[in-house]
Amino acid sequence: MNLREKYSIPPDAVITIAGTVGVGKSTMTKAIADALHFKTSFEKVDSNPYLDRFYEDFSKWSFHLQIYFLAERFKEQKRMFEYGGGFIQDRSIYEDTGIFAQMHKEKGTMDPVDHETYTSLFEAMVMTPYFPHPNLLIYLEGSLDDIIDRIHDRGRPMEQQTPISYWEEMHGRYENWINSFNGCPVLRLNINDYDIVQNPESVEVIIGRIGHFMEQTEALRK
Ligand SMILES: Nc1ncnc2c1ncn2[C@@H]1O[C@H](COP(=O)(O)OP(=O)(O)O)[C@@H](O)[C@H]1O
Numbered sequence: 351m352n353l354r355e356k357y358s359i360p361p362d363a364v365i366t367i368a369g370t371v372g373v374g375k376s377t378m379t380k381a382i383a384d385a386l387h388f389k390t391s392f393e394k395v396d397s398n399p400y401l402d403r404f405y406e407d408f409s410k411w412s413f414h415l416q417i418y419f420l421a422e423r424f425k426e427q428k429r430m431f432e433y434g435g436g437f438i439q440d441r442s443i444y445e446d447t448g449i450f451a452q453m454h455k456e457k458g459t460m461d462p463v464d465h466e467t468y469t470s471l472f473e474a475m476v477m478t479p480y481f482p483h484p485n486l487l488i489y490l491e492g493s494l495d496d497i498i499d500r501i502h503d504r505g506r507p508m509e510q511q512t513p514i515s516y517w518e519e520m521h522g523r524y525e526n527w528i529n530s531f532n533g534c535p536v537l538r539l540n541i542n543d544y545d546i547v548q549n550p551e552s553v554e555v556i557i558g559r560i561g562h563f564m565e566q567t568e569a570l571r572k
């Protein structure tokens with residue numbers, strides 16, 4: 351019996367991994383997808399034509415970058431929908447609007463009219479059939495210091511030049527955002543509790559928690 355069957359995880363589930371930059375979403379996405387034999391939906395980072403420019407000049411490129419991410423996520427949502435689920439998704443679309451676009455608008459690095467245009471496009475997109483809520487959102491959390499260490503260890507050049515205050519602001523916003531998020535059931539995992547890099551077998555404990563949590567939330571829904 352495979353882990354998906356063992357822990358009664360539906361084969362058509364869509365599970366989104368959320369959390370701040372560097373917390374470990376991509377690593378967790380791959381580990382869970384491998385364990386469940388699910389497909390993956392990753393963000394485009396290396397081939398993103400705006401990301402470097404954005405980190406050099408937030409005000410100039412924030413609208414372009416948000417539109418780029420929105421278009422990419424729309425294509426991914428459509429792909430997941432057409433496959434009929436069975437996906438682990440690296441970051442939710444809710445974070446683009448609820449964290450990044452919001453933060454840049456409030457900090458004055460995204461023009462309010464651009465933000466309005468972006469939001470109306472986002473709202474039009476989520477009204478299409480391609481945007482069902484995920485079955486589960488796994489929120490990865492950790493201390494700011496641990497996350498900054500991970501950003502440094504990963505070493506993406508544009509992130510190294512970004513002031514710590516940017517990551518600190520984002521870390522705080524994530525906490526507030528997840529505390530009021532109600533788009534789908536949320537399972538919180540603290541990054542100190544599982545080390546899937548040093549100890550890959552620990553993914554089974556996470557799969558067990560996912561299965562148990564999904565059963566509970568499904569029972570409550572009935
Ligand atoms: N459990 C872990 N233990 C130690 N390092 C980790 C762990 N998970 C991820 N990392 C490392 O932290 C960095 C950020 O992880 P990544 O998965 O790319 O984060 P995200 O997708 O959230 O930005 C990478 O260098 C990755 O190898």
Ligand SMILES: Nc1ncnc2c1ncn2[C@H]1C[C@H](O)[C@@H](COP(=O)(O)O)O1
Nearest residue numbers: 370371372393395415416419446450509
């Ligand atoms: N919506 C976004 N706006 C601005 N920046 C974003 C957005 N989504 C992702 N990013 C940035 C943050 C990181 O530098 C890379 C990849 O994110 P990660 O959390 O490391 O997967 O893109």
